[in-house]
Amino acid sequence: MEQGLKILVIRFSSMGDIIYTTPVVRCLKKQLPGAQIHFLTKPAFKYIYDNNPYVDKLHLLKTTLKETIADIEAEKFDYIIDLHNNLRTSLIKWKTGIKSFTYNKQTIRKWLSLKLHLQLVPPIHLVERYMQTVSLLGIKNDDKPIDYYIKANYSLQTLLPATHQQGYIVFIIGATHFTKRMPNNKIISVCNKIGLPVVLLGGKDVQANAAEIEAAVGEKVYNACGVTTLDQSVYLVSKSQKVIGFDTGLTHIAEAFNVPIASVWGSTVPELLGVQPYKVKDAQVIGIELPCRPCSKFGLEKCPLGHFKCMNEIPENVIVNFVNNA
Structure with a gap:
């Protein structure tokens, strides 16, 4: 060449x-x-x-x-x-x-x-x-992870309360479409069963959801949704012990830092678009088999059949065991 x-x-x-x-x-x-x-x-x-x-x-x-x-x-x-x-x-x-x-x-x-x-x-x-x-x-894949370069020098001391600075799990609760998100009651249940403090990440569109989750779980949860910038959110992801996330951009960016990821899927499936976790040593894709799934490539504003089983019936123990096991 x-x-x-x-x-x-x-x-x-x-x-x-x-x-x-x-x-x-x-x-x-x-x-x-x-x-x-x-x-x-x-x-x-x-x-x-x-x-x-x-x-x-x-x-x-x-x-x-x-x-x-x-x-x-x-x-x-x-x-x-x-x-x-x-x-x-x-x-x-x-x-x-x-x-x-x-x-x-x-x-x-x-x-x-x-x-x-x-x-x-x-x-x-x-x-x-x-x-x-x-x-x-003549280009060949070098088999290395994706790249994301954090733009500034941040610190956990300025971004998180003291209760979360010694180790935490990131839970990315945002996603563009409703059918990609786990219902609040499920997130609350999972957070209550996690051993480490939890940091909620997402945009302003899920601030109300995050406030409800934080109020229900208590001090164990810190709500950073709509508070941190995207770059700060990525920094928090990079310093976390593990990540729980849905089919959304921040979850995919997390793969750049080789942090263990529980990738939770509702109405969409990673195989269709080829976006399962890439070059992450410890990752688990979590979703359930249903005749109606997937119902869309990119997610919908509501479940077409009204039952939303793809998220409502996700086994919480699979997520919790992945996160709690060293």
């Missing part, structure tokens, strides 16, 4: 999908001598690549696609690596005429898998699927 290539990698969303592009970017930078690696994403996801040493320049999607295309043309890229494969990226590739390698989303197979409840998509991790996209450039 010739030296000094200039390559643009594109992935617009979401948090989890973008964090899984980091091994591809790392391998491109390390395996192509002298290559310049640029990355294009939405402004909302800039933080994922801030401080990443394998990206030479970070580009953010402009207000109009025309502006973005003009920026790309000005850079004179040799290749585009399209890890999103949607209408916008197709237009970018068509308008710029730059040679490209495009991620195969297997959209039809995923749709059929979901509708027919069949495993028509091989349970290959998304990182491996991305790696297939760059294999024609």
